[in-house]
Amino acid sequence: MFLFRFFRWLLGYVRFTAEGGFPERFINLCTNNGIVIWNIKSCSGVLYANTSINGYRNIRPVAKKSGMRVRIFRRYGLPFFLHKYRKRVGLLLGLAAFLAIITLLSGMIWNIRVIGNEKVRDDIIINAFAQSGVYVGVSKKSLDSQQVEKAALNKLDSLLWVSLNIDGCTAVIEVREKIDAPPVEDDTSPSNIIAAQAGQIVVLEPYEGTAVVNVGTAVNKGDLIIGSVTENKDGTVDFQHARGYVVARIEQKIEAKQSSAEKSAVYSGVRKHFTLHFFGVNIPIGPCIEPKEKYEVYDSKTWLEIQGIKLPLSVTRRHFLIYDEKDRQMSAEQAQLRVTESFINEASAKLKAAKLLNESIELLKTDKSVAVAGHFVCNKNIGLEKPLQVEKGG
Amino acid sequence: MAQKKRSRSRPQPSYKRTAKEKLSEELDLPLASMPGMPNIELAGNRQAVVEGCKGVLEYNENAIKLNLGKSIVKFVGIGLSMTSFRFEQAVISGNILSVEFL
Numbered sequence: 001m002f003l004f005r006f007f008r009w010l011l012g013y014v015r016f017t018a019e020g021g022f023p024e025r026f027i028n029l030c031t032n033n034g035i036v037i038w039n040i041k042s043c044s045g046v047l048y049a050n051t052s053i054n055g056y057r058n059i060r061p062v063a064k065k066s067g068m069r070v071r072i073f074r075r076y077g078l079p080f081f082l083h084k085y086r087k088r089v090g091l092l093l094g095l096a097a098f099l100a101i102i103t104l105l106s107g108m109i110w111n112i113r114v115i116g117n118e119k120v121r122d123d124i125i126i127n128a129f130a131q132s133g134v135y136v137g138v139s140k141k142s143l144d145s146q147q148v149e150k151a152a153l154n155k156l157d158s159l160l161w162v163s164l165n166i167d168g169c170t171a172v173i174e175v176r177e178k179i180d181a182p183p184v185e186d187d188t189s190p191s192n193i194i195a196a197q198a199g200q201i202v203v204l205e206p207y208e209g210t211a212v213v214n215v216g217t218a219v220n221k222g223d224l225i226i227g228s229v230t231e232n233k234d235g236t237v238d239f240q241h242a243r244g245y246v247v248a249r250i251e252q253k254i255e256a257k258q259s260s261a262e263k264s265a266v267y268s269g270v271r272k273h274f275t276l277h278f279f280g281v282n283i284p285i286g287p288c289i290e291p292k293e294k295y296e297v298y299d300s301k302t303w304l305e306i307q308g309i310k311l312p313l314s315v316t317r318r319h320f321l322i323y324d325e326k327d328r329q330m331s332a333e334q335a336q337l338r339v340t341e342s343f344i345n346e347a348s349a350k351l352k353a354a355k356l357l358n359e360s361i362e363l364l365k366t367d368k369s370v371a372v373a374g375h376f377v378c379n380k381n382i383g384l385e386k387p388l389q390v391e392k393g394g
Numbered sequence: 395m396a397q398k399k400r401s402r403s404r405p406q407p408s409y410k411r412t413a414k415e416k417l418s419e420e421l422d423l424p425l426a427s428m429p430g431m432p433n434i435e436l437a438g439n440r441q442a443v444v445e446g447c448k449g450v451l452e453y454n455e456n457a458i459k460l461n462l463g464k465s466i467v468k469f470v471g472i473g474l475s476m477t478s479f480r481f482e483q484a485v486i487s488g489n490i491l492s493v494e495f496l
Contacts (some may be wrong), residue, residue: 041475045454
């Protein structure tokens, strides 16, 4: 029904009144003469009805025969609308410009969306595609998806597969990331086990290779503990990949120091600069003057969105955070807290997987600094694989 | 004892039946499907669709009389209007109070 009404509106129709004479005869004559009339209403002896433009042109003889006087009550439809505004050239030009702009802009890419990535950031992928020819404002016709995909994939080593799909004015980039193969340990090449730290051997279990030292021996950092050379009964030697478990009693000194005075940034103000991005064109709003003082800079970009779809209109704000470096005096508690934190971090890294036998920790305070010194005795695995370097001689 | 003989013929109406009526009865077809047979469909008392309408005999807001060929139908009501009249099909809308065959 809506379609029917739409076509009637498109072709145009008139509502007319007919009075005097014989309405029945008028309706019959209209039907017999092929004049389509609808919505016929009689009100106080006046007949209201609708007919097409051509129908109204042919209605005069029929009205005359039935003795009725017809008059247009109202005109409806596109032909009358266009006729009304036929002399308004500006309106016509505006309509033509509107259609031209819509046609032109709908042939371009205005939004780029990346899906399927977890580790690789969106901007890295978008930049790679921009270098391959897909960027905001590019014509859709000029894009060769397969060519772009190949070029972008060559630039992105961490991706396994990329696909470019054009959905309206949006370029949807679908990607699959590479899954790295687990590292394969090379346990065939000849290597020694040396001491990673100085200490006294307490446990020595060679699995492959020959132990060079015994339990109880003191070793320095870099000393050989399990050698790769194994002598056979016939006097020949084999080079093996030495493996074993070496635990030594070691002494570990850890120190952390914190000065009471430190330099810190005191922020005095923010200067902003805006850039408008409109249909791929960057329009700076005002001159971008860098501050003479020390500053930090960061950008934030905001897109105009409708129901989650980014429109080709965005604003970049560049923030200049102006600061001045000043000496700041810490309180004794603050300095102690800071030095304790750094001491704990260092100790937990150096004494990882170690069994503590003895420990002594000392806090040293002066006017200008606070220090923590720790002395630990512990059992720790000090075995370190070192590949054997073989020199090829002539 | 002789049984009373049952009549095998159907009960005859008191009016004279047309050939179309007889044919539809014999073929077990709905009467409305017979060619040239006027058909009236009512949607409550708000709209009537009349098929086989040959012309309009009376038209005003309170009564519309239509020529169905061999009969005449008259719709009496309030605010009656003819929404469409094409291809021998008339659609009458309004508050229909009575339908009369003349």
